[in-house]
Amino acid sequence: MRQVGGIIFIIILMAVMFLMDWYVYQAVKTLLPDNNLVVGKIIYWTFAAGIGLWIGFTFFTIMREGHISTRSQLSLNLFLTLFVTQLTVIIFLFGEDIFRTLNAVYQYLTSTDTGKAASLPSRRKFVSQIAISIAAIPFTGFVYGIFKGKYDFRTIRKTVYFKDLPEAFDGFTITQISDIHAGSFTDYDAVKRGAGLAAAQGSDLFVFTGDLVNHKADEIDPMMDSFAQIKAPYGQFSILGNHDYGDYTSWPSREAKQKNFQSLKEKHKKLGYELLLDESRLIEKDGQTIRLLGVENWGVGFHAKGDLEKSLRDVGQNEFKILLSHDPSHWDEQVKKHPKNIHLTLSGHTHGMQFGIETPVIRWSPAQYRYPNWAGLAEEAGKFLYVNRGFGFHAFSGRVGIWPEITVIELRKA
Incomplete structure (x- = not known):
């Protein structure tokens, strides 16, 4: 049928x-x-x-x-x-x-x-x-x-203010990349240049918000050294995206698909990224802490495997929280309404549809007809979402007006 x-x-x-x-x-x-x-x-x-x-x-x-x-x-x-x-x-x-x-x-x-x-x-x-x-x-x-445009990497900087940010984290920086989609790349030198640009930001923390590959774990192999160069003093953390589960290709058996998924999780470890699977980590600086949460993919119309409640287990109501969640629809549906205040959510997934117009006067992309928040910073009732436009590309092998992005978020105390 x-x-x-x-x-x-x-x-x-x-x-x-x-x-x-x-x-x-x-x-x-x-x-x-x-x-x-x-x-x-x-x-x-x-x-x-x-x-x-x-x-x-x-x-x-x-x-x-x-x-x-x-x-x-x-x-x-x-x-x-x-x-x-x-x-x-x-x-x-x-x-x-x-x-x-x-x-x-x-x-x-x-x-x-x-x-x-x-x-x-x-x-x-x-x-x-x-x-x-x-x-x-x-x-x-x-x-x-x-x-050319698909390799025209841009660094976008955003400063976000919070009244209850711990003093020690005033000025703390986070570099984010998302949606590498390794299987789409053919110019590995350009990828190395883009990953080097992310590494050169010298941020306190590095996060990757999902879709390492298109379908199979070995797609990242030619670029392992490029992305492994990204280091940060407070660690490198990652989550899974909808493509990382291998759901969009055929497998000879269920065991082969599971073996690929296990291999992909091991790739994160070899890259030096700590993969967060519905869990959290304390980030400590000068005796104060913030909480970094990471969930598996949760998205409207896509894989809804992530468990926000599980990631919040043992997390205090008054702790400052940053959530890594691949699909921004998760923020709209669950995160911004959650009684445990999640201050900042970092997502990707949309790619800004890799096509659109972003100027001070006009901001348009076909992505806006599917996602209320399709790129950049959004805020509601003091809770923030940042949607990265993606490092790589998929399906359409190009980018027009929506360029590949490396984000640097600076946390400031209001």
């Missing part, structure tokens, strides 16, 4: 792609010389058909194999690039078509020739030129994001 649903999805997808190709062709043909119109038409539809079949086959392969391979990512990159580029052209053409339709209706209603049929005015060449020129902007952005 699931396979039938997948095939229906692919058929619908290819039908939508054909309609988009047809609509965009309405702009392309206005720019073709009359003597080359037939040749241009053949070339356009040959490319469109070839790309459509490749993308359709890719989705079928993903459905059959049960996961997104590096090979599949190439086709997904092309699909997203073309989809956004074509959508930009279509928005302009649709606007023109509304005007053409209104013009045709007006001409028909005001015409004194009762036998005259309504007809649309010709499509204007300059509108097609503007549409294609504007569409070149997102196209260029996607090309940059695929080849």
Whole structure:
């Protein structure tokens, strides 16, 4: 039944792609010389058909194999690039078509020739030129994001103030990275540079908030030395994300899946990260303490294995608490409402959908339609959440406008 649903999805997808190709062709043909119109038409539809079949086959392969391979990512990159580029052209053409339709209706209603049929005015060449020129902007952005943007690591610093922060931790710093997704990387030198940037922050504490790999533990092997270089005087701690359980690929047996999961937990140890599985640790400085909590993955629509209550066992009501929880929906559903005040939650998971716009004036990403808090700092009733935009990438092998992030959080006493 699931396979039938997948095939229906692919058929619908290819039908939508054909309609988009047809609509965009309405702009392309206005720019073709009359003597080359037939040749241009053949070339356009040959490319469109070839790309459509490749993308359709890719989705079928993903459905059959049960996961997104590096090979599949190439086709997904092309699909997203073309989809956004074509959508930009279509928005302009649709606007023109509304005007053409209104013009045709007006001409028909005001015409004194009762036998005259309504007809649309010709499509204007300059509108097609503007549409294609504007569409070149997102196209260029996607090309940059695929080849360079996914390795354009940014350090984002945030200072968060708390009235009840212990004095000894005033100015305490935490470096956070999230969502490495090791199986997606091919440029290991770029990864080493990004991990080195995280290490260079010299923070008091380092935390990793889940999704070390895409599917299998050995994906991290070529990058072990890169991430093992990250050290902090008060320790390196980590948690699991939804991808770390191996749920999104096929396994020959349940034992093989469990063996992979055990291997992944051992990788954390070899990296020098203390993996927190629904538990807590005391961080002590100058005779004062804060409590670091870490839960397994808990997310709406994803793996809900984490046990917040278990991590809070033996944790005092008045202790200052920082929680590592991979999915920010956990904060919305459980954490911010919890009677034991959890001061700061550090999450990841969303990647900011790896696509969007973040400026002082405009802040938008498709992620916002799924997650109320999809990137950056949020606060409610004195409880804070920070959502890291992710170190790596998955499915779409690129980043456009939402860059890979290394976060440095500074705790200050209000």
